[in-house]
Amino acid sequence: MDNPVRAWLVLAHAHVRVNELQNLLDLCGDISDVVGRSHSKLASTGLAAEKCAAIASPDPKAIDSARAWLEHERHHLVTWGSDDYPELLSQVPGPPLALYVNGDVDALHLPALAIVGSRNPTQGGRRNAHDFARHLASGGLAIASGMAQGIDAAAHEGALEAGGKTVACLGTGIDRVYPPANRALAHTIAERGALVSEYPLGSPPEKWHFPERNRLISGLSLGTLVVEAARRSGSLITARLSAEQGREVFALPGSIHNALSRGCHKLIRQGAKLVETADDILTELGHLAGHLRPSADDAEYETLRKFLSHDPVGIDELGKQSGLTIDQLSSMLLILELHGEVESFPGGRYAKKEPLQA
Amino acid sequence: MDNPVRAWLVLAHAHVRVNELQNLLDLCGDISDVVGRSHSKLASTGLAAEKCAAIASPDPKAIDSARAWLEHERHHLVTWGSDDYPELLSQVPGPPLALYVNGDVDALHLPALAIVGSRNPTQGGRRNAHDFARHLASGGLAIASGMAQGIDAAAHEGALEAGGKTVACLGTGIDRVYPPANRALAHTIAERGALVSEYPLGSPPEKWHFPERNRLISGLSLGTLVVEAARRSGSLITARLSAEQGREVFALPGSIHNALSRGCHKLIRQGAKLVETADDILTELGHLAGHLRPSADDAEYETLRKFLSHDPVGIDELGKQSGLTIDQLSSMLLILELHGEVESFPGGRYAKKEPLQA
Numbered sequence: 079m080d081n082p083v084r085a086w087l088v089l090a091h092a093h094v095r096v097n098e099l100q101n102l103l104d105l106c107g108d109i110s111d112v113v114g115r116s117h118s119k120l121a122s123t124g125l126a127a128e129k130c131a132a133i134a135s136p137d138p139k140a141i142d143s144a145r146a147w148l149e150h151e152r153h154h155l156v157t158w159g160s161d162d163y164p165e166l167l168s169q170v171p172g173p174p175l176a177l178y179v180n181g182d183v184d185a186l187h188l189p190a191l192a193i194v195g196s197r198n199p200t201q202g203g204r205r206n207a208h209d210f211a212r213h214l215a216s217g218g219l220a221i222a223s224g225m226a227q228g229i230d231a232a233a234h235e236g237a238l239e240a241g242g243k244t245v246a247c248l249g250t251g252i253d254r255v256y257p258p259a260n261r262a263l264a265h266t267i268a269e270r271g272a273l274v275s276e277y278p279l280g281s282p283p284e285k286w287h288f289p290e291r292n293r294l295i296s297g298l299s300l301g302t303l304v305v306e307a308a309r310r311s312g313s314l315i316t317a318r319l320s321a322e323q324g325r326e327v328f329a330l331p332g333s334i335h336n337a338l339s340r341g342c343h344k345l346i347r348q349g350a351k352l353v354e355t356a357d358d359i360l361t362e363l364g365h366l367a368g369h370l371r372p373s374a375d376d377a378e379y380e381t382l383r384k385f386l387s388h389d390p391v392g393i394d395e396l397g398k399q400s401g402l403t404i405d406q407l408s409s410m411l412l413i414l415e416l417h418g419e420v421e422s423f424p425g426g427r428y429a430k431k432e433p434l435q436a
Numbered sequence: 437m438d439n440p441v442r443a444w445l446v447l448a449h450a451h452v453r454v455n456e457l458q459n460l461l462d463l464c465g466d467i468s469d470v471v472g473r474s475h476s477k478l479a480s481t482g483l484a485a486e487k488c489a490a491i492a493s494p495d496p497k498a499i500d501s502a503r504a505w506l507e508h509e510r511h512h513l514v515t516w517g518s519d520d521y522p523e524l525l526s527q528v529p530g531p532p533l534a535l536y537v538n539g540d541v542d543a544l545h546l547p548a549l550a551i552v553g554s555r556n557p558t559q560g561g562r563r564n565a566h567d568f569a570r571h572l573a574s575g576g577l578a579i580a581s582g583m584a585q586g587i588d589a590a591a592h593e594g595a596l597e598a599g600g601k602t603v604a605c606l607g608t609g610i611d612r613v614y615p616p617a618n619r620a621l622a623h624t625i626a627e628r629g630a631l632v633s634e635y636p637l638g639s640p641p642e643k644w645h646f647p648e649r650n651r652l653i654s655g656l657s658l659g660t661l662v663v664e665a666a667r668r669s670g671s672l673i674t675a676r677l678s679a680e681q682g683r684e685v686f687a688l689p690g691s692i693h694n695a696l697s698r699g700c701h702k703l704i705r706q707g708a709k710l711v712e713t714a715d716d717i718l719t720e721l722g723h724l725a726g727h728l729r730p731s732a733d734d735a736e737y738e739t740l741r742k743f744l745s746h747d748p749v750g751i752d753e754l755g756k757q758s759g760l761t762i763d764q765l766s767s768m769l770l771i772l773e774l775h776g777e778v779e780s781f782p783g784g785r786y787a788k789k790e791p792l793q794a
Contacts, residue, residue, distance in 0.1 A: 206692070331689035331701060334564070334712045343689060343710055352701055354692045 085109045090176040092132035154179040170297040170323045174276035178252035181272035185243040188220035192295045194313045195229025195305035203306035208236035213356040215242025218412035229305045244271040247294040249287035256283040292316040301326030307341030328353045390427035443467045448534040450490035512537040528655040528681045532634035536610035539630035543601040546578035550653045552671045553587025553663035561664035566594035571714040573600025576770030602629040605652040607645035614641040650674040659684030665699030686711045748785035
């Protein structure tokens with residue numbers, strides 16, 4: 079198990095892309111055998127010279143410090159092709175070769191919504207981001223964002239307040255906090271959700287990282303909600319990526335006198351779904367549910383199905399009867415709801431849905 | 437000239453529809469010859485019994501009072517097929533047989549935008565209606581609305597404040613003001629624009645008149661702007677009619693916490709154009725300009741074209757040079773702008789536009 083981790087770190091540090099990886103595996107058969115090959119051998123796959131050099135002569139200090147970081151029980155390297163690699167992210171163009179994760183890897187497999195927007199939102203925008211995140215996270219959706227100040231931070235906080243899961247995709251190395259003002263938030267996310275980065279440890283917040291990082295936010299998610307954004311805004315990049323990845327784009331409308339509604343209105347004109355309530359989002363996400371890899375196994379779903387009836391049952395009652403935890407239940411129920419098997423009722427109650435007549 | 441007016445009044449009072457009129461003309465040859473025909477002869481065209489009765493035995497008092505009303509120089513009966521009948525309105529399904537007009541008949545031939553919305557708007561909604569109407573009316577568009585309280589009244593007032601034209605379509609007889617609170621506004625509109633009704637004099641504000649009246653508001657207009665409207669609102673009927681008439685539908689977005697934005701958001705989801713500025717509307721109306729019947733004649737357009745150059749010229753200067761009034765010029769210039777012949781510049785200046793390269 080040791081050699082592969084080192085090999086993945088070497089390849090990740092060399093900025094090897096997933097499409098380049100396949101050529102290297104064709105040459106060497108196994109990832110562990112890639113490292114140690116000569117520069118010229120590696121170059122024969124068409125790999126750029128500087129990447130060949132980085133693989134042939136890796137920086138031992140960088141590799142060692144990454145391996146030291148990985149010794150912590152909540153620190154993970156999630157690599158392309160492994161079971162831990164998020165299914166939705168694997169489907170996007172240009173997926174990352176490996177993800178450094180600080181926190182709960184399972185959070186990357188929950189059905190997720192990205193919530194993004196301005197770093198300088200209005201009070202109303204901040205409150206909307208918080209409230210939508212809270213409502214959707216309490217229903218079992220993970221909330222993905224970029225841990226920037228403003229809308230991003232409000233979305234993470236709303237999800238945490240609901241006791242839900244949130245995922246922060248970073249434009250720095252996983253061991254750095256940017257912006258520094260979000261240090262406490264970063265620690266809470268690591269404890270109760272996940273921080274994710276594809277950059278080597280210690281990477282500074284390079285300007286070009288952020289648009290690239292945005293494809294992780296949208297790529298981990300079934301859709302992206304833009305809460306407030308100026309007409310030219312990084313959030314519109316995330317929205318565009320989301321559309322290109324075949325995911326939903328949602329936008330909150332606002333007053334024509336609010337400059338931070340301009341970006342949202344632009345998206346709506348381009349076809350984004352205009353959203354007034356969190357339920358609007360749940361309705362739309364239904365048809366994307368086929369993409370989901372359930373985090374519970376089939377036996378657990380069968381157990382749950384046994385205790386569901388056509389009369390609404392409270393989630394606490396379902397927990398007692400089935401022996402499943404409330405956390406498990408809320409994400410399983412959401413997935414069943416998105417699949418159209420289950421209907422939710424006020425007060426956290428759920429019922430089996432009548433199948434559609436053929 | 438006398439007999440036809442009486443005949444049109446008899447037919448209008450009998451609620452004869454435009455499609456029924458053609459059958460009557462096929463039978464009788466001339467409108468004046470319709471009145472006086474026997475009930476059974478009229479019925480042979482398929483006309484309903486009560487309409488035949490109303491034509492065969494018209495109420496002389498009602499006809500006389502309408503003829504007395506028409507003696508005022510600003511009171512008109514605009515009948516189907518006449519030159520005064522608005523071209524745009526003639527294109528809609530179920531056009532009115534005749535219009536009672538109090539004011540300026542020419543106002544019905546200007547390129548118009550309908551502005552409608554809630555009777556109980558927010559302050560912001562009222563201000564938006566007023567400001568959009570003022571801006572667009574000062575550019576030469578007539579503003580059509582329904583003279584209800586709230587958004588309708590604010591739109592009429594904005595147009596009047598700009599010294600522009602406004603048209604109020606009534607759900608009562610032309611001689612009645614509804615709601616009574618808008619009495620002063622009705623008088624100003626009659627003096628400087630036009631009041632329009634298809635109902636006989638004295639008709640009360642029947643509930644069913646208003647949805648029917650809405651087709652006049654949208655039918656006289658190139659498009660309809662909904663400023664604020666609840667999810668279920670008469671304004672949405674006007675918007676739907678506008679779409680069915682092949683005209684544009686525009687809606688102002690607003691906060692998700694404003695219940696009066698719900699109707700607008702519903703329209704945007706159904707395909708209405710999301711509008712942030714008055715210029716958004718002018719841009720969209722461009723391609724509908726082909727429907728317009730210029731209110732000035734060709735010779736006047738030729739005169740104007742002579743004084744336009746590729747350097748912007750002020751409208752006052754154009755007035756001095758061409759001998760055309762500022763009123764004439766502003767509507768002619770708007771039409772040329774919508775046709776793509778003219779470009780407008782800040783400060784009321786206009787220039788000939790370069791023709792597109794073939």
